[in-house]
Amino acid sequence: MESLPKEIVNECLETVENIEERVQDLIKEREAFVCYNSKNNKGTLRCDEESVSGSVSQRACVYCGARVVLNPITDAYHIVHGPIGCASYTWDIRGSLSSGEEVYRNSFSTDLRETDVIFGGEKKLIAAIDEIVEKYKPKVIFIYSTCIVGVIGDDTDAVCKMAEKKHNIRVIPVKSPGFAGHKSMGYKAACNAIINLMGEEKSNQKLNGINYLGDFNLAGEVWIINNYLKRIGVDIIAKITGDSTCREIMEAPKAKLNIVQCAGSMAYLAKRMEELYGMPFLKISFFGVEDTKISLMQIADAFGDETIKERAKELIYKEEEKVEKELNYYRGRLKGKKAAIYVGGGFKAISLIKQFKDLGIKTVMVGTQTGKAEDYDIIRSIAEEGTVVLDDANPAELEKFMLEKGADILVGGVKERPLAYKLGVAFCDHNHERKHALCGFEGAVNFAKEIDLTVNSPVWKYV
Secondary structure, three states: OOOOOHHHHHHHHHHHHHHHHHHHHHHHHOHHHEEEOOOOOOOOOOOOOOOOOOOOOOOOOHHHHHHHHHOOOOOOEEEEEOOHHHHHOOHHHOOEOOOOOOHHHOOEEOOOOHHHHHHOOHHHHHHHHHHHHHHHOOOEEEEEEOHHHHHHOOOHHHHHHHHHHHHOOEEEEEEOOHHHOOHHHHHHHHHHHHHHHHOOOOOOOOOOEEEEEOOOOEOOHHHHHHHHHHHHOOEEEEEEOOOOOHHHHHHHHHOOEEEEOOHHHHHHHHHHHHHHHOOOEEEOOOOOHHHHHHHHHHHHHHHOOHHHHHHHHHHHHHHHHHHHHHHHHHHHHHOOOEEEEEEOOHHHHHHHHHHHHHOOOEEEEEEEOOOOHHHHHHHHHHOOOOOEEEEOOOHHHHHHHHHHHOOOEEEEOOOOHHHHHHOOOEEEEOOOOOOOOOOHHHHHHHHHHHHHHHHOOHHHHHO
C-alpha cells in the first residue's frame, strides 16, 4: 500500500494538535470544577451550577431528570408533550421492576411537528388526554413539557386544570423543558409533581411506618430493603417511586419518617415534606456492607424501640456472616486495583469509595453529575491524597484522568461505557439500565463479583 502524501499527513497532525489545544482550553475553563484531593487544599469545589458551554457535559437534561423520578410509578400514565424523539426515554432503558401494574412500561407522545410549532400544540395535548381517558381509564396522568413547548409557550397548566375538571381525575403538569437547566432541575420538577399528587394538607392521621424515597426498584432492590425492614419490624407506607402506586404516594403524608436513598433526586422532596407535614428525614445508603449496617441502625434508632434495635443487630449479624466468606474471596482477587467513579449523585459516590476500600481497591478518580457542596466535602474527607475529584465532567476530562491515574475500572452509567472500553479500561454499570441488584448485603456480593469478572477478564491481555 502506498504511503499517504506528506501534505495530508501534516494536515491530519495539525488537526490533532488543534483538537488537543481545544481540550486543554476546555479543561482550563473548568479548573474550579476539578481538583486533586489534598489536605493542604481547603478550597471549595464549584458544583451544582450550569454546565460550561461547549464542554459536552455527561449530564442529562431537565426532562430526563423528571422522567427518571416519575416513570417507575407503576399505574401512572405519562404523556410527553413534544417531538416523538423525547418519548424514546422510557422504561426500556431502565431496570425498574413492578410487583403489580405495568402501565409505566407504556409512553405516549403528542408528536409535535412543524405546524404545531407554528400554531401551538394545546389542541393535540387535549386530544391525547381525551383519548387516553377513553381507552384506559387512568387514575393519574403526568404531562411533561419538553424543550419545544418551552419555546412556543403552550399553557400546559391550563390544559391540565381543564382536563381534571372534565374527566374528574388527576392530570399533573411536569415543567421540564430540557434547556431550562440540568438534570437536578428535572428532579425538582418531578418532586413538585409528587407534592401536587399528595396535596399540601397536613394529615391528622399518622401511621407507624416510613416512606422510602429515592429507590427506583432497579433489579428489584426495593424488595430487598423492604424484606430487611419487615424483619426488624418497620413497615413501608410509600415507596417513592420504585414499584409504587399513585394511591400509596397519596398516603405518604401519614408516615412517621422519610428515609432518603438517592439524595440527589429526593432531598428536595424530603425537605418539602418536612415543611408541609412536619415529617423528619434521614439520608441513608444501602450500597455496600458498611453503609447498609449504618443505615439499618439509624432507622432502628429513629423509632426509639429497643425491640427494633435488637432485631436490626441480629439481622446485621446474620446477613454479614452469610456474605463474609465470599467477599473475602473477591478481596484477595481485587486487592491493589485502581477504580474511577463517575455517577449521578454524591451519596452513591461516597458509598462506592467505601465499597472499593473494603475490597482493597484504591479510588483514583471520583466525580458526579449532580453532587452538592456537602457531598464533595465528605468525598474529599474519605478519598486518599491525590484522588481527582470533579463535578459535571465531560468525556475529555474523564479520559484524561483515567489514563493519568492508571484506572483499572470505571464505574458509571450508559454514557461512560464506550469511554472506558475505548481506553481498554474495565467497566461496571451502576446506573438505571442494570439488571442485577447492587444494594444490601447480597448486592455487595453481586458488586464484588461483577468487578472481579470485568477487571480480571482475560480480554485485557489482548488489548
